[in-house]
Amino acid sequence: MDNGQLTPETVPTTVGIDIRVESPQTLNRDAWDAFVSEHEAATPYHLSAWILGVERAYGHQCYAVMAYRGSTLCGVLPLTYIRRPVGRGVLVSLPFCDVGGTLAGDEVVHHALIEAARGLAADCGLNGFELRHRGAAIPGDGETAPIKVSMQRALPGDSDTLLGQFKAKLRSQIRKAEKNGLTGEVRTDVSALDAFYPMFAENMRRLGSPVHGIDWFRELLAAYGDRFRIGLVYYGDQVVGGGIVLMNARSACIPWASTLPEYNRLAPNMLLYWRLLSHVCDDGAEWFDFGRSTLGEGTYRFKKQWGAAPFQLDWQQWTLDGLNENEHPAAPSPIARWVRELVERGWRQLPLSVTRWLGPRIRKYITL
Template sequence: MSVEVRVFRLGQCPREELDRYLRKTGEAGPYHSISWLEAIEKAYRHPGRVIAAYRNDEVCGVLPLVMIKPPFIRPQLISLPFCDYGGPVADDDTIREQLLAAAKKLKSKEGINSAEIRVRSPAGESDTWTTGEKVRMILSLPGSSQALFASFKPKLRSQIRKAEKNGLVCNIGMEEELLRRFYNVFCDNMRRLGSPVHSLSFFQALRAAYGPRMVVAVVDLDGLPVGAGIVLLGNEEACIPWASTLAEYNHLAPNMLLYWRLLEWVSDSGATTFDFGRSSFGEGTFRFKKQWGARPEALRWHQLDKASDLDNPIVVPSDLKFRIRQWIVAGWQCLPLDLANWLGPKIRRYISL
């Protein structure tokens, strides 16, 4: 039975039809939603593209893509930027290959310099890891927050209670005010880490696109936001792309209360999986996520080139690149916060990580 592959600009794609397919397949995660493309195009004006496969006029595969064109540089095609994964979602491997072949044609037609496909490997694909390797950390949820809390080790439960005893309070919702409070913490943390910050308009666009499938959590101490995070929902899966705390309050354990309240909320909302996001195997954030019971799963980022569809995994930067990055980070940390917040979004929109 023949398969027809169609390429859509974001504004012309059959949104409801594609999202309906993505919702019914267990392969798609929250980032695969057309909402992710909408938010990026609205906030950063990076054009979205959707490659869809049809069999008997029924969708049988989807590959979301974003075109990023930095000044004076040929554009790059990515599935997907600003998150851990994207890649093709399809009924079978043959259709998946057809979607990737169509992406190669689009790359050539548009004069695009490179195309990057970010995929998450199936659970259990690998049991061996290398220190520093990029993985995502996944926690299976037992069906209720009560059962989840009972599954934690006593030390973890005591750390959560410690945060509450320290007077911290966590609010979860979808209001604009919560989003702005999140952004204040996020900006401070990103400057401390030496990284350009996303624009507030990007998060506002995500909120508009995802609606009730996005929630914001803010941890307060006497009315001051000291920790915050955002969770996206889709296909009984929850992911947390951004979480931040103010370093000077970390001794009060705001991160423990933040993650617990979000885990509690998504568990009681019907999610069966919680994606803690990308970490370097064996390092600090990896260990933090592991204590919640999360397990590593591989992330494979590949260049789509002339040789084959997925044959060039992204490699670890050289020592020289690593040192240059350290210098940039150190310089950014020295910037006044207002300057970093003004300049950051102008740079961040072109950094696809």
Template sequence: MDRPSVVVKQLSAGDRARWDAFVRACPEATFFHLSAWEGIVREVFRHRTFFLFAERAGEIIGVLPLAEVRSRLFGHALTSLPFCVYGGIAGFAEAVAPLEAEAEAIARRLGVQHLELRNVMARHADWPRQDLYVTFRKPIHADDDANMREIPRKQRAMVRKGIANGLASEIDGDVERFFALYADNVHRHGTPALPKAFFARLLKEFGPDCEVLTVTDSAGRPLSSVLSFYFRDEVLPYYAGDAEAARELAANDFKYWELMRRAAARGYRLFDFGRSKVGTGSFSFKKNWGFVPQPLSYEYRLYKRDEVPQNNPLNPKYRAFIALWRRLPRPVANALGPHIVRNLG
């Protein structure tokens, strides 16, 4: 008897529940494969989406979320998935070739310059790859003392400095304090801020799987904040911001300790410190916590370009823009930022 063939389809409203059930059960899938990203990317950032799934005998065996990003400055791409650090195909081996074939067909039909799959692990030795990014993931224990002991000595001293300074952490029900700290932080670094509506949408769509933690000083003033995702047994601090006073009081260090401590108490057993560019300050900060960098294999199919795009702040051609952005008044930067950053993905 012949085995049923694999069919590739696009996500519809009626497929969302079984798509998410597959994602939550699939070992290769990540928080960024959940179906809610389709509406977020399409409605908040106005990118055309193509959430593909492979089906055999009525059962989903693989998923591939994609979005088309058009930008005069940064080019025309089909990506899995903009604004997400992990992507690519998640599923059984039989799903890979049909999903990739459909993705390439869509890419050629759209006339994009390249297809980008943000894989955690390499799939194609012969595809161009970008080795700029790494991720930091580490198991955590149920016991606070065990987690504290695993933090290297110098970094542990910074966490204890934050505790000694009388800092406290609180869970926020909205993104107001987070966004103020985040927008100020990225402006100081010369980067446009994502729109506040995006963060509010994340809280709405993901409910208890998305949370804002804010650190305050002894007078109750907000110093540092982080928006995190929860998926299976993992906690993923994803967006963060700090006031200028945070460094002196070790509020940033205290923030991540508090997130780790709270997550461990709730039964989460893996801390995903997220993506960083090699050689940056955030890369060094995460290594100082005792996390070992793990390369990310972003793979490309190039159609109308000769090399992998370098759409990141380390690219020398963006340095003038970064310097200019830092000089803009923050209200102006916050107003203009969403129109620019939607194409950065």
């Protein structure tokens, strides 16, 4: 493969469909993003900004796979190839988030994009690739098994209507945060990101998880522009909560949010989510993606109180021979959970300066 281009030997052809592959650096981002903005299944992660940020921040090779009928763009698939220092690499759509996968006008285009991904996997020396699609809504409460789900809620046309849809208890919790002296704002500037990051990095250490570096967020901000929103909650001059929202034409998502635990008694999370929800609602978003949660657990119930409902995560494992129907993300074994808990406890003991230096060097290889 030369300069990210698929070779005729590795790309099965689909009659009437022309496949083109470019890097985020050379991609016509306006054309890609215009297609994404019109597709009903698109997420903010499908925008070209995500793979551009991945490539610039972490150096992973990214591919913008496009399907054309004549001169008309009719499908896209963003992919990232992560070479790991130990073991086999992975080709995934998309890393560092819950969803990705194909956006296609019809099944013929969808399968043409799948065939292109198969060719890329072969060229990368891999046995397959992973697509992270969002599945259907889970009927009822859906709390029958401890599985990971995507929490989504539809938004009305304005924030006043949204507030009126909340239960009285939730509205009371929002007012409580304001009565406690908390204030909030939503910004798009670098200084807001710099205010958010130290709190976020400290919280990630507390959770025992390697943190993304500040350069990762700066590259995303540069790539997304005003579609990258930073919510901040203050107690006086102190930042006590913050979250980052990404937007496209129809939806918004919140990949990262943190609060300082010593201020949680003041309910900064309630004000943070209200400020962000009301902001994107008034900005025209029709859906809000609260992110991934385990059915029945604390974060699931927190998101559910805002009106979010669970949707399946259809994470597909493809081999060079086709879809592996029997391989799905499984719950970790007791031994795996024990090892993870041990590592997390050790990570919490490290100095913050060490976790901020070492974390990004590890995090770049963790695809979730």
